Amino acid sequence: xxxxxxxxxxxxxxxxxxxxxxxxxxxxxxxxxxxxxxxxxxxxxxxxxxxxxxxxxxxxxxxxxxxxxxxxxxxxxxxxxxxxxxxxxxxxxxxxxxxxxxxxxxxxxxxxxxxxxxxxxxxxxxxxxxxxxxxxxxxxxxxxxxxxxxxxxxxxxxxxxxxxxxxxxxxxxxxxxxxxxxxxxxxxxxxxxxxxxxxxxxxxxxxxxxxxxxxxxxxxxxxxxxxxxxxxxxxxxxxxxxxxxxxxxxxxxxxxxxxxxxxxxxxxxxxxxxxxxxxxxxxxxxxxxxxxxxxxxxxxxxxxxxxxxxxxxxxxxxxxxxxxxxxxxxxxxxxxxxxxxxxxxxxxxxxxxxxxxxxxxxxxxxxxxxxxxxxxxxxxxxxxxxxxxxxxxxxxxxxxxxxxxxxxxxxxxxxxxxxxxxxxxxxxxxxxxxxxxxxxxxx
Numbered sequence: 001x002x003x004x005x006x007x008x009x010x011x012x013x014x015x016x017x018x019x020x021x022x023x024x025x026x027x028x029x030x031x032x033x034x035x036x037x038x039x040x041x042x043x044x045x046x047x048x049x050x051x052x053x054x055x056x057x058x059x060x061x062x063x064x065x066x067x068x069x070x071x072x073x074x075x076x077x078x079x080x081x082x083x084x085x086x087x088x089x090x091x092x093x094x095x096x097x098x099x100x101x102x103x104x105x106x107x108x109x110x111x112x113x114x115x116x117x118x119x120x121x122x123x124x125x126x127x128x129x130x131x132x133x134x135x136x137x138x139x140x141x142x143x144x145x146x147x148x149x150x151x152x153x154x155x156x157x158x159x160x161x162x163x164x165x166x167x168x169x170x171x172x173x174x175x176x177x178x179x180x181x182x183x184x185x186x187x188x189x190x191x192x193x194x195x196x197x198x199x200x201x202x203x204x205x206x207x208x209x210x211x212x213x214x215x216x217x218x219x220x221x222x223x224x225x226x227x228x229x230x231x232x233x234x235x236x237x238x239x240x241x242x243x244x245x246x247x248x249x250x251x252x253x254x255x256x257x258x259x260x261x262x263x264x265x266x267x268x269x270x271x272x273x274x275x276x277x278x279x280x281x282x283x284x285x286x287x288x289x290x291x292x293x294x295x296x297x298x299x300x301x302x303x304x305x306x307x308x309x310x311x312x313x314x315x316x317x318x319x320x321x322x323x324x325x326x327x328x329x330x331x332x333x334x335x336x337x338x339x340x341x342x343x344x345x346x347x348x349x350x351x352x353x354x355x356x357x358x359x360x361x362x363x364x365x366x367x368x369x370x371x372x373x374x375x376x377x378x379x380x381x382x383x384x385x386x387x388x389x390x391x392x393x394x395x396x397x398x399x400x401x402x403x404x405x406x407x408x409x410x411x412x413x414x415x416x417x418x419x420x421x422x423x424x425x426x427x428x429x430x431x432x433x434x435x436x437x438x439x440x441x442x443x
Contacts, residue, residue, distance in 0.1 A: 006207030010422025035325035053320015070280035071118035072301035077287035105146030110153035121412035141423035157362035159183035244292035257282030304411030352394025360404035
């Protein structure tokens with residue numbers, strides 16, 4: 001049954017799903033029209049919201065581009081390649097490879113979403129090289145499926161916000177502070193994460209094609225750039241080339257970087273996208289040893305950031321239209337009006353899943369839904385912790401069919417969104433049932 005569903009959705013996606021850029025354009029048109037029809041905004045107003053919002057993701061876009069580049073460059077170093085190769089060797093069959101990459105990616109995404117996305121993609125590439133007969137699109141989809149638990153983990157933006165002096169909590173939730181032990185470290189949440197992390201690999205495993213003719217193995221050309229370039233003998237190098245191939249500068253800057261990383265965490269710094277990028281950058285410089293090797297690795301890695309550069313401005317524009325037109329508020333309020341104390345976490349989860357299509361940012365989504373959901377939770381007698389986690393899980397859930405967050409992973413894996421979305425749709429359905437039951441009966 002699972003294999004049939006995976007095959008069906010995969011065929012539909014390959015035939016009917018356009019490139020992820022077209023997905024962003026279509027969403028832009030839909031939101032533009034809805035803003036005029038539902039909210040009564042004028043054409044010029046919606047145009048202003050679209051254009052005005054398009055550059056609000058510039059800093060974030062650079063962070064995402066860097067996580068692709070620094071993560072990929074680090075992985076092409078000999079030491080990291082050896083580690084990934086050792087992990088990949090534990091899988092002897094295609095189905096074992098699917099299970100392994102799903103589990104590793106999910107655990108890493110729970111620890112830190114940026115780290116998990118890249119590690120999953122890199123391990124998938126190594127497994128594709130190591131294990132024969134593996135269906136590469138499913139392998140990459142399995143790596144991405146681990147992302148479904150990110151917002152219930154240590155780097156979840158909403159749980160981290162409500163655990164501190166969050167402005168939304170101050171204004172709309174009586175200044176309440178919800179500790180991590182009541183959100184991502186709570187027993188119900190950890191049980192839910194555990195169920196998904198340990199069962200999802202089996203679901204992905206069941207989707208692997210049995211017939212050899214249905215298996216799409218990786219193109220060997222995918223790894224062409226990883227062939228090591230033959231270096232000149234030192235006596236034949238120019239002074240400039242000798243400087244480029246000297247380890248001293250790399251080691252000095254690497255040492256300074258390591259000192260800062262230790263200082264950062266010792267003084268109470270938390271895991272964030274910036275520090276993950278910094279760690280990848282410094283470790284990559286050290287592992288490649290010479291400046292010119294790292295330059296070459298980064299040059300190759302930049303080939304995977306096109307999707308981020310092109311599409312993120314449009315998603316920022318969509319978010320601008322959703323928030324400024326009032327569409328996001330209308331959508332969220334609609335779910336609130338049909339809720340009671342028992343169903344509120346469930347409908348909050350569903351509403352967050354829908355809003356995530358148009359506001360694919362955890363922090364942005366909290367800015368939209370927090371002011372609506374927290375007062376409603378208080379009025380209905382629902383714990384703030386349950387409400388926050390319902391929004392967090394909804395935000396993460398529909399990432400399985402929203403290409404925004406898949407772009408970094410696809411950039412590394414060198415696939416299109418249509419190659420994986422059929423399989424991630426099955427994961428969406430599977431995890432949706434489990435999370436919904438928890439929202440109704442546990443949270």
